Amino acid sequence: MPHPDLALPRLIAHRGLSARAPENTLAAVRAAHDAGITWVELDVQLLGDETPVIWHDRDLKRCSDGRGRLADLTLAQIQHLDAGGWFDPAFAGEPMATLEEMLVLLDSLGMGANLELKVNRGHAPEALAERVVPQVLDALPPERRLLSSFDAMALAHSRRFAPAEALALGVLFDRVPRDWEPHCRAIGAFSVHAKWKRLSEARARAIKGAGLTLVCYTANDPASFAPRWNWGVDAVISDDPTRFAP
Ligand code: G3P
Ligand code: MG
Numbered sequence: 001m002p003h004p005d006l007a008l009p010r011l012i013a014h015r016g017l018s019a020r021a022p023e024n025t026l027a028a029v030r031a032a033h034d035a036g037i038t039w040v041e042l043d044v045q046l047l048g049d050e051t052p053v054i055w056h057d058r059d060l061k062r063c064s065d066g067r068g069r070l071a072d073l074t075l076a077q078i079q080h081l082d083a084g085g086w087f088d089p090a091f092a093g094e095p096m097a098t099l100e101e102m103l104v105l106l107d108s109l110g111m112g113a114n115l116e117l118k119v120n121r122g123h124a125p126e127a128l129a130e131r132v133v134p135q136v137l138d139a140l141p142p143e144r145r146l147l148s149s150f151d152a153m154a155l156a157h158s159r160r161f162a163p164a165e166a167l168a169l170g171v172l173f174d175r176v177p178r179d180w181e182p183h184c185r186a187i188g189a190f191s192v193h194a195k196w197k198r199l200s201e202a203r204a205r206a207i208k209g210a211g212l213t214l215v216c217y218t219a220n221d222p223a224s225f226a227p228r229w230n231w232g233v234d235a236v237i238s239d240d241p242t243r244f245a246p
Helices: 026-034 099-109 125-139 152-159 180-186 201-209
Strands: 011-014 039-046 052-054 112-117 145-149 168-173 191-195 213-217 235-238
Touching: 011 026, 026 039, 026 099, 039 099, 039 125, 052 099, 052 125, 099 112, 099 125, 112 125, 112 152, 125 145, 125 152, 145 152, 145 191, 152 168, 152 180, 168 180, 168 213, 180 201, 191 201, 201 213
Parallel strands: 011 039, 011 235, 039 112, 112 145, 145 168, 168 191, 191 213, 213 235
Antiparallel strands: 039 052
Protein backbone atom coordinates (compact mmCIF):
# COMPACT_ATOMS: atom_id res chain seq x y z
CA MET A 1 0.00 0.00 0.00
CA PRO A 2 1.59 3.36 -0.98
CA HIS A 3 1.72 5.98 1.74
CA PRO A 4 2.81 9.58 2.06
CA ASP A 5 6.37 10.10 3.20
CA LEU A 6 5.18 10.34 6.78
CA ALA A 7 7.28 9.30 9.75
CA LEU A 8 5.32 9.86 12.94
CA PRO A 9 7.33 10.90 15.96
CA ARG A 10 7.07 8.57 18.97
CA LEU A 11 5.32 11.21 21.07
CA ILE A 12 2.02 12.91 20.19
CA ALA A 13 0.23 15.36 22.49
CA HIS A 14 -3.41 14.35 23.15
CA ARG A 15 -5.82 17.23 22.46
CA GLY A 16 -2.68 19.38 22.41
CA LEU A 17 -0.63 19.39 25.60
CA SER A 18 -3.81 18.87 27.59
CA ALA A 19 -2.04 18.20 30.88
CA ARG A 20 -0.82 21.79 30.90
CA ALA A 21 -3.33 23.81 28.89
CA PRO A 22 -7.04 23.60 28.08
CA GLU A 23 -7.60 20.68 25.70
CA ASN A 24 -8.07 21.21 21.97
CA THR A 25 -7.28 24.95 22.12
CA LEU A 26 -4.69 27.03 20.30
CA ALA A 27 -3.01 27.46 23.70
CA ALA A 28 -2.69 23.67 24.06
CA VAL A 29 -0.96 23.43 20.69
CA ARG A 30 1.40 26.29 21.55
CA ALA A 31 2.15 24.56 24.85
CA ALA A 32 3.01 21.34 23.00
CA HIS A 33 5.30 23.23 20.66
CA ASP A 34 6.98 25.06 23.56
CA ALA A 35 7.60 21.66 25.21
CA GLY A 36 9.35 20.38 22.10
CA ILE A 37 6.50 18.12 20.91
CA THR A 38 6.12 18.17 17.13
CA TRP A 39 2.72 16.43 16.65
CA VAL A 40 -0.66 16.87 18.30
CA GLU A 41 -3.88 14.87 18.27
CA LEU A 42 -6.98 17.09 18.04
CA ASP A 43 -10.70 16.32 17.77
CA VAL A 44 -12.69 17.96 15.01
CA GLN A 45 -16.47 18.06 14.65
CA LEU A 46 -19.14 20.23 13.06
CA LEU A 47 -21.30 22.91 14.57
CA GLY A 48 -24.95 23.03 13.52
CA ASP A 49 -24.02 25.40 10.67
CA GLU A 50 -21.34 22.90 9.54
CA THR A 51 -18.37 25.00 10.68
CA PRO A 52 -15.62 22.54 11.69
CA VAL A 53 -14.31 23.25 15.19
CA ILE A 54 -11.70 21.68 17.45
CA TRP A 55 -13.68 20.12 20.29
CA HIS A 56 -14.09 16.75 21.94
CA ASP A 57 -17.47 16.66 23.68
CA ARG A 58 -20.93 16.81 22.13
CA ASP A 59 -21.73 19.81 24.31
CA LEU A 60 -20.12 22.87 25.83
CA LYS A 61 -20.52 22.13 29.51
CA ARG A 62 -17.25 20.49 30.60
CA CYS A 63 -14.80 22.70 28.72
CA SER A 64 -16.35 26.17 28.52
CA ASP A 65 -18.55 28.72 30.24
CA GLY A 66 -21.35 28.02 27.74
CA ARG A 67 -24.16 25.49 27.55
CA GLY A 68 -25.75 23.58 24.71
CA ARG A 69 -24.96 20.93 22.14
CA LEU A 70 -22.57 21.73 19.31
CA ALA A 71 -25.08 20.44 16.77
CA ASP A 72 -27.44 23.26 17.83
CA LEU A 73 -24.90 26.10 17.62
CA THR A 74 -23.54 28.43 14.95
CA LEU A 75 -20.12 30.01 14.58
CA ALA A 76 -21.50 33.36 15.78
CA GLN A 77 -22.76 31.69 18.95
CA ILE A 78 -19.44 30.13 19.96
CA GLN A 79 -17.26 33.13 19.24
CA HIS A 80 -17.41 34.68 22.70
CA LEU A 81 -17.09 31.48 24.69
CA ASP A 82 -14.38 31.09 27.29
CA ALA A 83 -12.87 27.66 26.62
CA GLY A 84 -9.89 28.16 28.90
CA GLY A 85 -11.00 29.45 32.31
CA TRP A 86 -12.40 26.05 33.38
CA PHE A 87 -8.87 24.65 33.19
CA ASP A 88 -7.04 27.48 34.91
CA PRO A 89 -7.83 31.19 35.34
CA ALA A 90 -4.55 31.91 33.52
CA PHE A 91 -6.27 30.67 30.33
CA ALA A 92 -9.51 32.65 30.78
CA GLY A 93 -10.78 33.99 27.46
CA GLU A 94 -9.13 31.29 25.35
CA PRO A 95 -11.59 30.74 22.48
CA MET A 96 -12.96 27.57 20.94
CA ALA A 97 -10.78 27.19 17.84
CA THR A 98 -12.20 26.67 14.40
CA LEU A 99 -10.41 24.12 12.24
CA GLU A 100 -9.32 26.98 10.00
CA GLU A 101 -7.70 28.88 12.87
CA MET A 102 -6.05 25.73 14.14
CA LEU A 103 -4.60 24.81 10.75
CA VAL A 104 -3.07 28.27 10.40
CA LEU A 105 -1.38 27.89 13.78
CA LEU A 106 -0.18 24.34 13.11
CA ASP A 107 1.36 25.35 9.84
CA SER A 108 2.98 28.47 11.26
CA LEU A 109 4.62 26.29 13.92
CA GLY A 110 5.58 23.58 11.41
CA MET A 111 3.68 21.01 13.47
CA GLY A 112 2.02 17.79 12.42
CA ALA A 113 -1.59 16.97 13.26
CA ASN A 114 -3.55 13.81 13.83
CA LEU A 115 -7.06 15.18 13.38
CA GLU A 116 -9.66 12.84 14.81
CA LEU A 117 -12.98 13.08 12.97
CA LYS A 118 -15.85 13.01 15.47
CA VAL A 119 -19.23 12.41 13.89
CA ASN A 120 -21.73 14.41 15.86
CA ARG A 121 -25.36 13.47 16.23
CA GLY A 122 -27.35 15.41 13.65
CA HIS A 123 -24.59 15.27 11.02
CA ALA A 124 -23.74 12.67 8.41
CA PRO A 125 -20.15 11.42 8.13
CA GLU A 126 -20.16 12.70 4.53
CA ALA A 127 -20.73 16.26 5.71
CA LEU A 128 -17.85 16.02 8.17
CA ALA A 129 -15.46 14.72 5.51
CA GLU A 130 -16.62 17.30 2.97
CA ARG A 131 -16.12 20.19 5.36
CA VAL A 132 -12.84 19.01 6.89
CA VAL A 133 -10.74 17.11 4.37
CA PRO A 134 -10.32 19.78 1.66
CA GLN A 135 -9.29 22.33 4.31
CA VAL A 136 -6.68 19.97 5.72
CA LEU A 137 -5.35 19.10 2.26
CA ASP A 138 -4.95 22.82 1.51
CA ALA A 139 -3.33 23.75 4.80
CA LEU A 140 -0.83 21.03 5.69
CA PRO A 141 1.63 19.02 3.58
CA PRO A 142 1.21 15.22 3.33
CA GLU A 143 3.97 14.49 5.84
CA ARG A 144 2.30 16.59 8.53
CA ARG A 145 -1.29 15.37 8.36
CA LEU A 146 -3.08 12.23 9.51
CA LEU A 147 -6.86 11.88 9.78
CA SER A 148 -8.28 9.24 12.08
CA SER A 149 -11.74 8.17 13.20
CA PHE A 150 -13.74 5.50 15.00
CA ASP A 151 -16.32 6.05 12.24
CA ALA A 152 -15.72 3.86 9.17
CA MET A 153 -17.96 6.00 6.99
CA ALA A 154 -16.12 9.21 7.88
CA LEU A 155 -12.87 7.52 6.81
CA ALA A 156 -14.38 6.11 3.61
CA HIS A 157 -15.68 9.54 2.64
CA SER A 158 -12.34 11.15 3.50
CA ARG A 159 -10.58 8.79 1.13
CA ARG A 160 -12.66 10.13 -1.78
CA PHE A 161 -10.74 13.41 -1.57
CA ALA A 162 -7.20 12.03 -1.90
CA PRO A 163 -5.45 8.71 -2.60
CA ALA A 164 -3.43 6.80 -0.02
CA GLU A 165 -0.12 8.28 -1.17
CA ALA A 166 -1.41 11.80 -0.51
CA LEU A 167 -3.52 11.39 2.62
CA ALA A 168 -2.74 9.20 5.62
CA LEU A 169 -5.82 7.73 7.31
CA GLY A 170 -5.86 5.99 10.68
CA VAL A 171 -8.49 3.55 11.96
CA LEU A 172 -9.35 4.06 15.62
CA PHE A 173 -10.33 1.08 17.71
CA ASP A 174 -11.11 0.57 21.35
CA ARG A 175 -10.03 -3.07 21.54
CA VAL A 176 -8.65 -3.99 18.11
CA PRO A 177 -11.02 -6.70 16.81
CA ARG A 178 -10.01 -10.01 15.31
CA ASP A 179 -11.14 -8.81 11.86
CA TRP A 180 -9.22 -5.51 12.01
CA GLU A 181 -7.41 -5.94 8.71
CA PRO A 182 -10.29 -5.69 6.16
CA HIS A 183 -11.44 -2.44 7.81
CA CYS A 184 -7.97 -1.00 7.28
CA ARG A 185 -7.48 -2.33 3.76
CA ALA A 186 -10.89 -1.02 2.67
CA ILE A 187 -9.80 2.58 3.16
CA GLY A 188 -6.09 2.18 2.41
CA ALA A 189 -5.19 2.92 6.01
CA PHE A 190 -1.79 4.19 7.04
CA SER A 191 -2.21 3.42 10.72
CA VAL A 192 -4.13 1.61 13.43
CA HIS A 193 -4.86 3.56 16.62
CA ALA A 194 -5.43 1.26 19.58
CA LYS A 195 -6.43 1.84 23.20
CA TRP A 196 -3.15 0.91 24.82
CA LYS A 197 -4.47 -1.09 27.79
CA ARG A 198 -6.58 -3.30 25.53
CA LEU A 199 -3.91 -4.08 22.95
CA SER A 200 -2.32 -7.53 23.03
CA GLU A 201 1.22 -8.24 21.95
CA ALA A 202 0.00 -10.71 19.30
CA ARG A 203 -2.35 -8.13 17.77
CA ALA A 204 0.35 -5.47 17.84
CA ARG A 205 2.79 -7.74 16.04
CA ALA A 206 0.15 -8.68 13.44
CA ILE A 207 -0.55 -5.02 12.68
CA LYS A 208 3.14 -4.29 12.31
CA GLY A 209 3.61 -7.45 10.24
CA ALA A 210 0.95 -6.16 7.84
CA GLY A 211 3.01 -3.01 7.28
CA LEU A 212 0.82 -0.54 9.16
CA THR A 213 1.90 2.14 11.59
CA LEU A 214 0.70 1.42 15.13
CA VAL A 215 -0.36 4.26 17.43
CA CYS A 216 -1.50 3.80 21.03
CA TYR A 217 -3.76 6.14 22.98
CA THR A 218 -4.03 7.59 25.65
CA ALA A 219 -1.11 6.63 27.89
CA ASN A 220 0.19 8.78 30.70
CA ASP A 221 2.39 6.38 32.65
CA PRO A 222 5.64 5.69 30.78
CA ALA A 223 6.68 2.82 33.06
CA SER A 224 3.46 0.83 32.55
CA PHE A 225 3.51 1.59 28.85
CA ALA A 226 7.18 0.68 28.31
CA PRO A 227 6.83 -3.01 27.22
CA ARG A 228 4.69 -1.93 24.25
CA TRP A 229 7.66 -0.31 22.53
CA ASN A 230 9.14 -3.80 22.12
CA TRP A 231 5.92 -4.96 20.46
CA GLY A 232 6.61 -2.52 17.65
CA VAL A 233 4.36 0.37 18.70
CA ASP A 234 5.39 3.41 16.68
CA ALA A 235 3.84 6.28 18.60
CA VAL A 236 2.03 7.08 21.82
CA ILE A 237 -0.66 9.71 22.27
CA SER A 238 -0.40 11.19 25.76
CA ASP A 239 -1.88 14.08 27.71
CA ASP A 240 1.71 14.80 28.76
CA PRO A 241 4.17 13.25 26.33
CA THR A 242 7.02 15.13 28.00
CA ARG A 243 6.90 12.43 30.69
CA PHE A 244 7.94 9.91 28.03
CA ALA A 245 10.85 11.98 26.78
CA PRO A 246 14.24 10.31 27.30
O1 G3P B 1 -7.31 9.73 18.98
C1 G3P B 1 -7.17 9.03 20.16
C2 G3P B 1 -8.13 9.46 21.24
O2 G3P B 1 -8.25 10.86 21.23
C3 G3P B 1 -9.50 8.85 21.06
O3 G3P B 1 -10.35 9.08 22.14
O4 G3P B 1 -12.16 10.24 23.32
O5 G3P B 1 -9.83 11.02 23.64
O6 G3P B 1 -11.03 11.43 21.48
P1 G3P B 1 -10.87 10.50 22.66
MG1 MG C 1 -9.47 12.26 20.20
